[in-house]
Amino acid sequence: KNQVEQSPQSLIILEGKNCTLQCNYTVSPFSNLRWYKQDTGRGPVSLTIMTFSENTKSNGRYTATLDADTKQSSLHITASQLSDSASYICVVTYNNNDMRFGAGTRLTVKP
């Protein structure tokens, strides 16, 4: 069982709609959690980083939440655009130096 589970595996939405991606993790002790966006054929690009004390962080139309007690995070995308079509990867750093990547959620935004 992957130590960082993302759901759904894939998602299709219409342009302008909102969506929420989920990330559950089991690794500990928790250091921080990042969300990356990976366009097709490109490397991942960091969207947000959240530490233990942060519950919510926004980056434009992206809002990440973290519940360290339940070990869950979500990434909410508002008013989706075609350019949001990508894979979104949750990465958890634990033990200060170890990292585990989720398999990602593939988002497709259709016109």
Place this chain on the structure above:
Amino acid sequence: NAGVTQTPKFRVLKTGQSMTLLCAQDMNHEYMYWYRQDPGMGLRLIHYSVGEGTTAKGEVPDGYNVSRLKKQNFLLGLESAAPSQTSVYFCASSYSSLGGGDLDTQYFGPGTRLTVL
């Protein structure tokens, strides 16, 4: 700034052949990493380096070797390629260690797609 660059972009090898993947960064980052990405799986760390002349094993190091002779370059070698090494390889770099905070945000290269027949 070019950021993180990788060469080559694509490569096809036969089983048993060797090759070297080159990663270069122009951000003066101390830390560099090699990952592989396979369908349905998260990125997995192969090897990493915390500075020029240093290397360390990651999660899946078997079958790979690395060298960091210059701060800006990190080489990944496959001495005897196997079909199981068919994957997309990503190099990344960061200013500091994996301890948290914006300074350790990793910047990724565009990837190298390797097929081993």
